[in-house]
Amino acid sequence: MNLLVAQLPFEPVTAILVIPGVAALLLALLPGYKLTARLNVFATFLTFLAALSLLVVRPANGTYLFVDDLNVVFVVLGTFVGFTTSAFSASYIEHEIEIGRLTPAHLRFYHAMYQALMFAMNLGLLANNIGLMWVAIELATLTTVLMVGIYRTPEALEAAWKYFILGSVGIALALFGTILVYMAARPVVGEGHDAMVWTTLIERAKDFSPELLNVAFVFLMLGYGTKVGLAPLHAWLPDAHAEGPTPISAVLSGLLLNVALYAVLRFKMLLAANPAAIAPGPLMVTLGLVSLIFAGFMLYRRRDIKRLFAYSSIEHMGLITFAFGMGGPLANFAGLLHMTMHSLTKSAIFFTVGHISQVKGTQKLSEIRGLTESHPLLGWGLVLGVVAIAGLPPLGIFMSEFLIVSSTFAREPLLALPLVFGLLIALGALFLRLTDVAFGKPTGSAAPIKASRLPLIAHLSLVLAAGIYLPGPLVAWFQNVARLLG
């Protein structure tokens, strides 16, 4: 392994952070959207390659950055979705420029922010310092706030303002929790930087004051939970998804929610390492179930296609939080798998939805009809995506949902009832909406659109492949991470 490290021409961890950082600067300066859109794709592709190299080489833990089996999963998934979304974004913005919704000046800003977001998310995932992790997640929030408001319509401003206020309050609560963790660690680890280093904290956590840890976790759970989009702290999420550019909706659902969840998981591990602290599970299970059922009902009343899928994201983040809250090797495994599948599927759905709303000129569900007839690729892509997200076999989400439900039945049968109920009402809502949108008599414009097929096909075929056959090394990796999560 060490030989391999020496042979690599770069240090992967540095590359993952430096590439988006440099790209953000370049993209802020360069004119011409065709060139910059390509450069954006190229930079995210390089970042993805650097992330892939982490699968084979494992750099030593630093005091600020570190790599372990858990965050590699998040980094690889995140950089992959970041890469495919940038490819989708290139064709999406071309259309936006043509219809004059965005100007080249906006785009310079948009691309720079996209890379800044990638930088912030990778930094948050790789940080070995709980303060640094907080800073990165705050940075990610601010960049997305600016991107959500980029259209400057009243709706976009309203969404961005709401996101900004709720996100900032969430992140402020998380900072208070972080300070409390430091206070708990200080008497044991000693003053200064060491008491914020994650790898030190987890080793010494058994001696921390349990009372302080308990209070800290409540703040961290609520703070980062706001960013995960858990009900009742979810209010920013549908607006931010619906009013911003669609690539941002894809990145929000596919990446940013995961990064916030990652932060929650890290602190859950910290609490689990202290025998006297409260069990973090029940809190996560409750918030997860509430989100799942609440979002399931909210799906029925949606009239906007992007809002529909935003509520579906709340539902799935609730389900994933529930799985991790249950804990144990099987539920954790299912949670990880579900998170991966949800990221891939939901961003694929947003790829189709982005093109659909562009060609139809509306996001209203009632004005979109018969897509499979007018735009077969988009229509069937959406059908496949919705079938996947609703959890039907043979796609990947069916497998992870099946694992979550069966492990819940085995351990807490009573909890399984509301869980299955939530899944079923969500399924009903999604199909109710889907039949109108995908089938029936086509309405609106039937003009062909230059859609980017590759990201959509790549995501959906990965989800399909995972539903049919999970490769052995991946299973072993996830099982290992599931054990780490406790």
Added chain:
Amino acid sequence: MATFDLDTAHMLAGGMVLVSFMLLYQDRMFSLLNVFALHAFVLSLSVAWQAYIQNAPHLYVTAAIALVLKAIIIPVALHRVVVQLGIHRTIETVGGIGTTMLLGIGLVALSMVVMLRAAAQADPLAREDLALALSVVLLGLLMMVTRRNAVSQIVGFMSLENGLILAAAGAKGMPLVVEISVAFSVLVAFIVIGVFLFRIRERFDSVDVQALDEYRGERR
């Protein structure tokens, strides 16, 4: 001497809680901004005192940043914004002042009960500092909930941040975070003033956040 150090630290942190209460009942925009400047001023005093008793010179920097940016530049900038937007009338609040104050008292009691018990093993300086900081945070949240105007919501948020900085300064030896949180709060202020207030005004002819609610994407 040790008790004098402690008492002064508590007095300054308690002063911040008091000013937070003052923020709650301001009903004019300019006086709200003035009280916020006072809030930030007490914060910088408090942080400077922590720097002195902890022998932590880096906290003096934090105190200086808080003084210059949060007590002078941001209030002045907001003052100008308020004048330019012509919104220096009275502020609409949700619920009466009396109810809000009572709720505030309840929140302070809550944070005392929670933090003093949870941090029982920590040293008294940090313990009470944390409890008071949490009170400031919760009062800031309360203020954000009870105000409808975008400017006063932001003032509420920045007073909440002041509470966080107080907590971070009280956590002995906590590296960098204080500086970073101050830097971020300044960044946030610039985003708000530069990006939001003017655009919201431009689109809505008002910075009353209720006007924004009309534009929820699904209402049309």
